[in-house]
Structures are given as C-alpha cells and as structure tokens.
Amino acid sequence: MTNQTVADLLARSNRLGADPKVTNYAGGNTSAKGTDADPVTGEPVELLWVKGSGGDLGTLTEQGLAVLRLDRLRALVDVYPGVEREDEMVAAFDYCLHGKGVAAPSIDTAMHALVDAAHVDHLHPDAGIAIATAADGERLTGEIFGEKVVWVPWRRPGFQLGLDIAAIKAQNPAAIGCILGGHGITAWGDTSDEAEANSSWIIATATAYIEKNGKPDPFGGVRDGFEALPEAERRARAAALAPTIRGLASTDMPMVGHYTDTDAVLEFLASEKAPALAELGTSCPDHFLRTKVKPMLLDLPATASVDEQLARLKDLHAAYRADYQAYYDAHADENSPAIRGADPLIVLVPGVGMFSFGANKQTARVAGEFYVNAINVMRGAEALSTYAPISDAEKFRIEYWALEEAKLRRMPKPKSHQGRIAFVTGAASGIGKAIATRLAAEGACVVVADLDLEKAQAAAAELGGTDVAIGVAANVADEAAVQAAIDATVLAFGGIDLVVNNAGLSLSKPLLETTEKDWDLQHDVMAKGSFLVSKAAAAAMIAQGMGGDVVYISSKNSVFAGPNNIAYSATKADQAHQVRLLAVELGEYGIRVNGINPDGVVRGSGIFASGWGANRAATYGVKEEDLGQFYANRTILKREVVPDNVADAVFVLTGPELSRTTGLHIPVDSGVAAAFLR
Structure with a gap:
C-alpha cells in the first residue's frame, strides 16, 4: 500500500513532468523524505524516495522510485573521498537501499539526500536553463530573484554538487532554490505542495523576466532565402531529403528518424544567428546526451535544388564526422569509453525543418524535443545576454562518463528488427x-x-x-x-x-x-x-x-x-x-x-471473407466452414495454415x-x- 508521502511525491512528479516548459522527457528528478516501518524490526525508519535512474517524471510510478535509508546516506559524507573519486559514491548508494525491487539510484541522489528539506525538485525548464547558460547568469540570478534563489557555478552532477547545494541552503535561509550554472534549477520545500510551488515560482519568474526585458529579436534578422517554404512544398522537400539524411546519420549504426517543422524550429533556422549558435551546441547534460554536442546544419538556402542540398549534406556529413572524431580525440584518455559513433543525431535544414535520430522512434522523437528545448534556451539567453554553454571539455566528461556508459550497458538487448x-x-x-x-x-x-x-x-x-x-x-x-x-x-x-x-x-x-x-x-x-x-x-x-x-x-x-x-x-x-x-x-x-x-x-483471411471462400467451397463441394480443414487434409502435413x-x-x-x-x-x-x- 502506497503511503501518503509517496502518493504526494508521485502526483507532484507527474504534474511537473507533464509540462515540457518545466522539464523534458526523462529529465530532472524529484524526491521526498519521510518514515516507514523497518521490515525487520517494525520500528520507524527515515527514508528518501527519489526518482530512479532513467525514469520519466511525467509517467513516474512507485516502481520507478529508488528508496534509500537516510541515516546511511548521510553517513556517506564521512567517507566521501573527494571530487576526484566521487563516482565511487554511486556504487555506495546500493548499500543504502531499503527493500528490494526498487529502481536504481541516479547520480543526483546525493543532491536530494543532503539538502535539508523534506521535498526537493531538480528540473530542466527552458527559462531556467536560459538564465543558467547566459554569460552573466550569476548577475541575472540576483537581479531576477533576489535572495530567494542562489547561483551555483557549473559542476558536473554528483556527490560534491549535492554537498554544494546543501551548504548553499544552510547559508541562505531565505532561499527556496538555486540556478545551477549551465544546467537547470533545484528547489525545495517543507511540504510537497510547497516544493512544487517554489519550482513553479522560479520558472514563472524567469519566464516573465525574459518576456518583459528580453530583446524582441534574440536571433537577429531573417537570412534572405532561408525562410520556411510553404507547408506542402516544405513537406515534399523533407520527404525527398529524408532517406539520404537517414542513411548519413546511420553510417555507424542504423537509426530511426523523426521530422519536426514547428514554428520554433523554422524561425531559428531562418535567423542570422542560427549558424553561430548551432555551432556552440547545447549545454544541459540531458540535452546533449540525446542530441550530441552540436547538430549538423545545412548552410544552403531553401531555394537551392534538392540535388544541390543532397550533395552539400554529404560533404557536411564528412566534415561533421571528422570534427566529432577530433572532439573525441582531444578529450579522451586511456579510461574513456570507445567512441559511440560520429554521425549527427540532429540535422537542420533551413526552410524545411529538423531531422532527429535515435535507436528507435521514441528516442528519435525525444531527441528532437530536446533540441527544441535547446532552441528555447538559446532564445532566452540571447534575449537577455549572450548564450554561453559549458565547454566541450565538460560536455565530454558527461557524454563519455563511465556512469553514463554503465547506464547504456544496462539497457536491454535490442530485438531482431529494432531500428527497421x-x-x-x-x-x-x-x-x-x-x-x-x-x-x-x-x-x-x-x-x-x-x-x-x-x-x-x-x-x-x-x-x-x-x-x-x-x-x-x-x-x-x-x-x-x-x-x-x-x-x-x-x-x-x-x-x-x-x-x-x-x-x-x-x-x-x-x-x-x-x-x-x-x-x-x-x-x-x-x-x-x-x-x-x-x-x-x-x-x-x-x-x-x-x-x-x-x-x-x-x-x-x-x-x-x-x-x-x-x-x-x-x-x-x-x-x-x-x-x-x-x-x-x-x-x-x-x-x-x-x-x-x-x-x-x-481463418482470418480478408480474401476468403470477401466471398472467395464461398466460391472455393462451392468449387470443391464442401461447406464454407469446412474449407480450412479441406485444404489441410490435402497437404502433406495435414495442418491448417x-x-x-x-x-x-x-x-x-x-x-x-x-x-x-x-x-x-x-x-x-x-x-x-x-x-x-x-
């Protein structure tokens, strides 16, 4: 039976996860602290319920929660070996689990456990990440939120980030949350409703500030010839380009594609700043883990012919692969996982739209949704300041993180026709x-x-x-x-x-x-x-x-x-x-x-049901209901097909x-x- 603390947590998580302006699919995490009976002693024990690794807030159920003992989690502070070895702490979470059959704890578990609040939300709202990726994000945080929200410089998710946020909350009693540089937001509350209200207030306040104070044309003017084609022409062009683009994106491994031609995408691709911003790539880890560090952008106008665009896409693909290999070579060391493929996951075609790719359709669709989030982030950051994502070196530390590699290896083996x-x-x-x-x-x-x-x-x-x-x-x-x-x-x-x-x-x-x-x-x-x-x-x-x-x-x-x-x-x-x-x-x-x-x-045949069965039965002099067995009896195996x-x-x-x-x-x-x- 689900206790009330868990029921409130799930309801809050589902509400937050249902709004793409609050957080993206499978992004962010929520938690609640409370008590339950120890199954051995029957005595009350303090527990942390937190969204498990790989789960999605919008569809979260009790089976998707990791449940851990708070006393053991807090005791990990005393054995923490330091930021250079903080990855070891994830394995230590397994020794803090309460019960069996729960979801695997995520890297963000420390943040939820160590912050002194009964309820904690960590989210990736577009408006929040826009502040987090602005060149002067720290100044903007103070200007927008005052003492209620504190700036936290970029740090890779992990145990140290949990310690940092816990310290910030302790040092800032008026604060209800923080902006995590380059990443997202975290908010807290004494009750589930209060945490949700604080998260919503941060997002709404950031959104309102950008709308009121931001430049009306954050992406600059429109490039001549790069405007969106009329819908029918646009979709015909997309259909003509799609197979070749998919083949390019599947050079290393077969991919399924998804096509998006929303106004947000088309407006971005038509803008003056699109080439420079696309080259900077995404910033939030949840974004670039699904979109790669940057997209492949066609640099021809929509007025170019299909053949011209196809030829240029092939040239750009070769350059993209070389560039991605150089990125990997520049940052990999002897302990890095092998390169996972050098093909783009996001291909942008001005006037036509976005092609996103993944191992299956859901992954491809979600990759596209994440890049739309990234466009919204860039719009907000450019409206107030200058978009300044985390460095390629930090992106690589996330993309080729041993913990991310372990998560990939836990995924089930693909079925025989996956990707087809x-x-x-x-x-x-x-x-x-x-x-x-x-x-x-x-x-x-x-x-x-x-x-x-x-x-x-x-x-x-x-x-x-x-x-x-x-x-x-x-x-x-x-x-x-x-x-x-x-x-x-x-x-x-x-x-x-x-x-x-x-x-x-x-x-x-x-x-x-x-x-x-x-x-x-x-x-x-x-x-x-x-x-x-x-x-x-x-x-x-x-x-x-x-x-x-x-x-x-x-x-x-x-x-x-x-x-x-x-x-x-x-x-x-x-x-x-x-x-x-x-x-x-x-x-x-x-x-x-x-x-x-x-x-x-x-049996089950549309042809036979349409009258063919009655005719064949009459031809062979049998009842229509006996026709299947009639056919079977004249075969070698005597078995109906x-x-x-x-x-x-x-x-x-x-x-x-x-x-x-x-x-x-x-x-x-x-x-x-x-x-x-x-």
Missing part, C-alpha cells in the same frame, strides 16, 4: 495485419498501409502509439497514391527498410465467366500494385544506402493452380517472377527480394539469420507436392 522501418500493404486485416503485428513485436516501426484509411489507423493503434506504428491510405494501383504513402513513411520514421507486398483480392471464376474488368482489377492490385510499391520503396532504399528487404506475398497458385481462378493465378505468377527479376536488379544495393507462397489460409504462419515466414526472411538469401520463394502451405519448386 516496415511498410506492409493490405495490413488492416488478415495476413497483412498478422505480418504487421509480428514485425512490431520484433521491434520494427510499422506502416499499416490499406485502401481503407480508417481501418489502417485502427489496426496501427492496436500495435501501440505512433512511435510504433501509423496507418496510411494506399491505393496500390495508383502511382501517386503509392508515392504519397511512401512519403508519409519517410516523414514518420525517417526512411524505409522493409516492404511487404501483401495487398490482394480474388474473384473465383472460370475462364468463360472472367471479364476483362475482373482481369484488370486483380492485375492492377497485385501485379501492378506490387510493381509500383517496389519501385517507390526501392528509390528510397537506394538513397539511404542501407540495403533493405522486399517481400512478395504470392501464392501456391503461382506454381500450381486449382480450377476457376485464371486471373488470380496469373497475377500471382506475375508477382513470383517480379521477385526473381528484382532480386537480380536490386542486389547491388544490398536489397534482398524474396517471396512467400501461402495456400489455404482461410493461418495468417500467423505467413507472418512467421516474413520474420525469418527479413531477420539476420537469412541475410545472404535473395530470390527465394518459401512455401507456407503445409506441403502441396504439386507446388514444389523445381
């Missing part, structure tokens, strides 16, 4: 939906493409939020509609890696009853549709330079056909031969093309185990001897 972006046609139901579900479960970002947008979006929602899947409308027989769906894919996730041509339909009729319209419809959807989707997707994959997979859901009928389905079987044979042709053509780009030949997929079996085959074909396989057709039919490939 899949586009599945006809995915709102049946086989396509099973494939989309399996790929999402294996870590892929999935685009559910279907003729019916509402059904596509509903199917995508079942897979998770938009960090996992989105639904798009896709009439695969319409070239413009296909290109729009691929553009939506690259704008949502940065690019495309895996295509499943699954959309299909069938009209079961004998030759003499098959009309030209029947023939054209089935060939338009399956033969022409697969061609159009493969063409548009391959263009993006080639631009990325990351290889990829194209999978055709063909049919047993492509090899051996039953009666009364000439149009369907002919178009499936067309699909099967597209596999062979494209495997040869696209292999030089590392794109593998394979096919799957299912048969007798009755269901959509999940096809999804399993897609998973294997596109996973790491068959990385040297292309041009293959896998039967998923429980064994139909007449359809054996010869």
Whole structure:
C-alpha cells in the first residue's frame, strides 16, 4: 500500500513532468523524505524516495522510485573521498537501499539526500536553463530573484554538487532554490505542495523576466532565402531529403528518424544567428546526451535544388564526422569509453525543418524535443545576454562518463528488427495485419498501409502509439497514391527498410465467366500494385544506402493452380517472377527480394471473407466452414495454415539469420507436392 508521502511525491512528479516548459522527457528528478516501518524490526525508519535512474517524471510510478535509508546516506559524507573519486559514491548508494525491487539510484541522489528539506525538485525548464547558460547568469540570478534563489557555478552532477547545494541552503535561509550554472534549477520545500510551488515560482519568474526585458529579436534578422517554404512544398522537400539524411546519420549504426517543422524550429533556422549558435551546441547534460554536442546544419538556402542540398549534406556529413572524431580525440584518455559513433543525431535544414535520430522512434522523437528545448534556451539567453554553454571539455566528461556508459550497458538487448522501418500493404486485416503485428513485436516501426484509411489507423493503434506504428491510405494501383504513402513513411520514421507486398483480392471464376474488368482489377492490385510499391520503396532504399528487404506475398497458385481462378493465378505468377527479376536488379544495393507462397489460409483471411471462400467451397463441394480443414487434409502435413504462419515466414526472411538469401520463394502451405519448386 502506497503511503501518503509517496502518493504526494508521485502526483507532484507527474504534474511537473507533464509540462515540457518545466522539464523534458526523462529529465530532472524529484524526491521526498519521510518514515516507514523497518521490515525487520517494525520500528520507524527515515527514508528518501527519489526518482530512479532513467525514469520519466511525467509517467513516474512507485516502481520507478529508488528508496534509500537516510541515516546511511548521510553517513556517506564521512567517507566521501573527494571530487576526484566521487563516482565511487554511486556504487555506495546500493548499500543504502531499503527493500528490494526498487529502481536504481541516479547520480543526483546525493543532491536530494543532503539538502535539508523534506521535498526537493531538480528540473530542466527552458527559462531556467536560459538564465543558467547566459554569460552573466550569476548577475541575472540576483537581479531576477533576489535572495530567494542562489547561483551555483557549473559542476558536473554528483556527490560534491549535492554537498554544494546543501551548504548553499544552510547559508541562505531565505532561499527556496538555486540556478545551477549551465544546467537547470533545484528547489525545495517543507511540504510537497510547497516544493512544487517554489519550482513553479522560479520558472514563472524567469519566464516573465525574459518576456518583459528580453530583446524582441534574440536571433537577429531573417537570412534572405532561408525562410520556411510553404507547408506542402516544405513537406515534399523533407520527404525527398529524408532517406539520404537517414542513411548519413546511420553510417555507424542504423537509426530511426523523426521530422519536426514547428514554428520554433523554422524561425531559428531562418535567423542570422542560427549558424553561430548551432555551432556552440547545447549545454544541459540531458540535452546533449540525446542530441550530441552540436547538430549538423545545412548552410544552403531553401531555394537551392534538392540535388544541390543532397550533395552539400554529404560533404557536411564528412566534415561533421571528422570534427566529432577530433572532439573525441582531444578529450579522451586511456579510461574513456570507445567512441559511440560520429554521425549527427540532429540535422537542420533551413526552410524545411529538423531531422532527429535515435535507436528507435521514441528516442528519435525525444531527441528532437530536446533540441527544441535547446532552441528555447538559446532564445532566452540571447534575449537577455549572450548564450554561453559549458565547454566541450565538460560536455565530454558527461557524454563519455563511465556512469553514463554503465547506464547504456544496462539497457536491454535490442530485438531482431529494432531500428527497421516496415511498410506492409493490405495490413488492416488478415495476413497483412498478422505480418504487421509480428514485425512490431520484433521491434520494427510499422506502416499499416490499406485502401481503407480508417481501418489502417485502427489496426496501427492496436500495435501501440505512433512511435510504433501509423496507418496510411494506399491505393496500390495508383502511382501517386503509392508515392504519397511512401512519403508519409519517410516523414514518420525517417526512411524505409522493409516492404511487404501483401495487398490482394480474388474473384473465383472460370475462364468463360472472367471479364476483362475482373482481369484488370486483380492485375492492377497485385501485379501492378506490387510493381509500383517496389519501385517507390526501392528509390528510397537506394538513397539511404542501407540495403533493405522486399517481400512478395504470392501464392501456391503461382506454381500450381486449382480450377476457376485464371486471373488470380496469373497475377500471382506475375508477382513470383517480379521477385526473381528484382532480386537480380536490386542486389547491388544490398536489397534482398524474396517471396512467400501461402495456400489455404482461410481463418482470418480478408480474401476468403470477401466471398472467395464461398466460391472455393462451392468449387470443391464442401461447406464454407469446412474449407480450412479441406485444404489441410490435402497437404502433406495435414495442418491448417493461418495468417500467423505467413507472418512467421516474413520474420525469418527479413531477420539476420537469412541475410545472404535473395530470390527465394518459401512455401507456407503445409506441403502441396504439386507446388514444389523445381
């Protein structure tokens, strides 16, 4: 049962974390001190509840709290070996834990434990960091807050910073908090409500001061030609650039992308000061740990052509990698972790927007959110003073901190398809939906493409939020509609890696009853549709330079056909031969093309539900409800095939185990001897 102290802490944390102006995702931490019963003696014991390492305030639950004994935490002061060895104190926190199954204590635990206040908030508000990164931040702190808020010079988070803030509170009885140079704010209170009110007052006061006293044009004037393109043109340009940018950002490791074209981003990129400020990089540790120390900024106007921008981006990427390697070499020593990759995580294109990258969609999206925070910080600092972030040497001490490296190593092993972006046609139901579900479960970002947008979006929602899947409308027989769906894919996730041509339909009729319209419809959807989707997707994959997979859901009928389905079987044979042709053509780009030949997929199949099942049952003289078993009985294995079996085959074909396989057709039919490939 949650006690009231913990309940109040969680409620306060969730309120603070819900407002991006207060703190960013997974940034900052909160705490409360109180008593609970010792599970051994039953006697009351003083405890500290504090947000654990890696947690997020906005979604914090009791399981995300570290719970520690205050008497043991305070005793660490007597054994503290000094700032040169303060990292050792994090391991000592483990000996202060109360109970089991709690979250790991973060580096900021000392700040919360040692400050003499029942409730402490450490936050990263844009307005607060603007003061913290201003060249004359100490003067501004006194001018804005008087005795209520004290300036603390930059110090890397750790035990010594906790001691410093504890001393400042003791020496300044009127203070309700402090500005941490280059970093953020800390506030405290005797009650949870008081701490929250003090945090809010500091943020509101800083915000109001900047608005009242700041320059109206902190970023300077607008650069000619760098203004935002009209929305439709802007997004078309973003879609044209995105695959190449993602490929550049994935040189060292595959990345998922996120595109942002908010007013704040576009206004910053159009400004005179953008190049100089971008070069200075971010300051708050939570920012640059997710954005790298600085972004890559395209130095061409929005009026430049796509080809000019692509060529320049490639040159800038080479320069960025060399510069980042130089940064690493300048500050690394024999104890530093190995370089984690020299590619940018933030790519800025004036007039178009921002492309942010991460190992998964959430990480990519959050990186973009952090850079928007950084833009807001720079705006505030420049409005009042001059933006002056911490030095590259200090940034390196954070970025390649042994404690940060240990946190990265604790992360779970990525799933087989993490970082891959899949586009599945006809995915709102049946086989396509099973494939989309399996790929999402294996870590892929999935685009559910279907003729019916509402059904596509509903199917995508079942897979998770938009960090996992989105639904798009896709009439695969319409070239413009296909290109729009691929553009939506690259704008949502940065690019495309895996295509499943699954959309299909069938009209079961004998030759003499098959009309030209029947023939054209089935060939338009399956033969022409697969061609159009493969063409548009391959263009993006080639631009990325990351290889990829194209999978055709063909049919047993492509090899051996039953009666009364000439149009369907002919178009499936067309699909099967597209596999062979494209495997040869696209292999030089590392794109593998394979096919799957299912048969007798009755349960859960959209085609069978649409009338094909009734027709086939009539053809074979069985009841429609017995059709699945009828198909199973005529196979070697005598086992019914269901959509999940096809999804399993897609998973294997596109996973790491068959990385040297292309041009293959896998039967998923429980064994139909007449359809054996010869």
